[in-house]
Amino acid sequence: MCESKVILKKGESEEVVMEDVVRIEVENGKVKMWGLLGEYGEVEGRIVLMDFRQHRIVVEGGK
Template sequence: MCESKVVFKKGDSEELLMEDVVRIEVENGKLKLYGLLGEYREVEGKIALMDMRSHKILVVPYEG
């Protein structure tokens, strides 16, 4: 499967935002996260790293 976990990094700490994410939409400094089972979450930030081997997407604060 191609699900990923989305992690928010601020400073030295990381917070898990959502697991089993299958779709991300980027819109004006916001990320719309969609989960495998229909979950939805919207967060402010930008994608800093996408590591498909470890299924991890790193989000950092949006500065725009």
């Protein structure tokens, strides 16, 4: 499987906002995420890094 963690980066701090993410859509400055079991979340910002070896997606910005 290739689930990833989505990490929100604000300045120097990083916070895991969702784990086991299997789908991402970007729309109007929002990153929408769906988890392996159907969970849903969204954050404002932009994707700055997608590292599939580390299963890590970094979003920089907003709320």
